[in-house]
Amino acid sequence: MNKSQLVEQIRQKQSYLCVGLDPSLEKIPSHLLKEKDPVFAFNKVIIDETLDFAVAYKPNTAFYEALGPSGWESLEKTLEYLPSSVLKIADAKRGDIGNTSTLYAKAFFETLKADAITVAPYMGKDSVAPFLEFEGKWVILLALTSNTGSLDFQLFQDTSGTQLFEEVLKKSQTWGTVDNLMYVVGATRGEKIADVRKIIPDHFLLVPGVGAQGGSLQDVAKYGMNDNVGLLVNSSRGILYASSGVDFGKAARNEAHKLQEEMEQSLQEYGR
Numbered sequence: 001m002n003k004s005q006l007v008e009q010i011r012q013k014q015s016y017l018c019v020g021l022d023p024s025l026e027k028i029p030s031h032l033l034k035e036k037d038p039v040f041a042f043n044k045v046i047i048d049e050t051l052d053f054a055v056a057y058k059p060n061t062a063f064y065e066a067l068g069p070s071g072w073e074s075l076e077k078t079l080e081y082l083p084s085s086v087l088k089i090a091d092a093k094r095g096d097i098g099n100t101s102t103l104y105a106k107a108f109f110e111t112l113k114a115d116a117i118t119v120a121p122y123m124g125k126d127s128v129a130p131f132l133e134f135e136g137k138w139v140i141l142l143a144l145t146s147n148t149g150s151l152d153f154q155l156f157q158d159t160s161g162t163q164l165f166e167e168v169l170k171k172s173q174t175w176g177t178v179d180n181l182m183y184v185v186g187a188t189r190g191e192k193i194a195d196v197r198k199i200i201p202d203h204f205l206l207v208p209g210v211g212a213q214g215g216s217l218q219d220v221a222k223y224g225m226n227d228n229v230g231l232l233v234n235s236s237r238g239i240l241y242a243s244s245g246v247d248f249g250k251a252a253r254n255e256a257h258k259l260q261e262e263m264e265q266s267l268q269e270y271g272r
């Protein structure tokens with residue numbers, strides 16, 4: 001999915017919601033455990049119920065890898081099930097020396113057919129470039145993450161006052177374009193999104209951290225929205241586990257709908 005198709009979907013659905021598909025066997029409703037593939041059965045209901053309100057889905061690969069081969073199979077089936085009208089993001093946080101990155105890229109873009117993958121920037125340009133060589137695919141580079149540990153390195157300032165995440169943005173934006181490179185910026189750092197936008201006004205941001213982590217959607221919209229909206233805001237647990245009963249699909253739908261309505265309001269407020 002290219003940028004204009006993504007923006008078109010956002011405008012059509014009046015939503016920039018990304019649903020995080022992070023299923024764990026301990027948390028999915030117990031009646032699904034009798035299914036042959038409980039993880040896929042769970043994801044399928046979540047996708048069916050939220051599709052009206054979401055433009056992207058983000059399975060975090062850890063939740064599948066932890067289950068061994070069957071988990072990988074559930075991930076494959078989930079990505080296959082998602083329609084081409086949504087952006088399929090593999091949240092895998094990969095990145096390694098060049099030849100290894102190429103194989104990660106093949107695994108996620110060619111074998112699993114994801115549209116986008118999250119990549120860690122720490123190993124530098126040659127670890128990210130192989131992902132950017134895949135036509136029509138997206139790299140989503142970690143810039144300023146939502147966890148408290150982002151204080152350890154990402155907010156570290158050099159002697160000129162530049163913070164590490166700012167350096168990551170400044171340098172890495174030359175590696176790709178606004179058509180194949182996005183950035184992860186946590187919703188828990190709402191006010192910092194204004195600093196991010198000073199460096200990369202036009203790139204899309206993938207913003208996790210609303211819902212279970214308590215980030216503010218209003219702040220994200222206020223500081224992060226650009227002319228093309230430029231935002232994909234993720235919620236995983238807040239949607240997936242809105243109910244642990246047989247009504248989990250409807251409860252997920254309600255949560256996704258609530259977020260979509262807030263998003264629609266913000267789109268109107270900022271004239272997008």
Ligand SMILES: O=c1ccn([C@@H]2O[C@H](COP(=O)(O)O)[C@@H](O)[C@H]2O)c(=O)[nH]1
Nearest residue numbers: 020060145146186208212213235236237
């Ligand atoms: O900075 C980051 C980067 C990635 N994540 C991932 O997003 C989801 C958030 O899940 P919630 O349940 O909505 O909190 C999860 O997959 C994280 O690994 C992040 O939270 N922050």
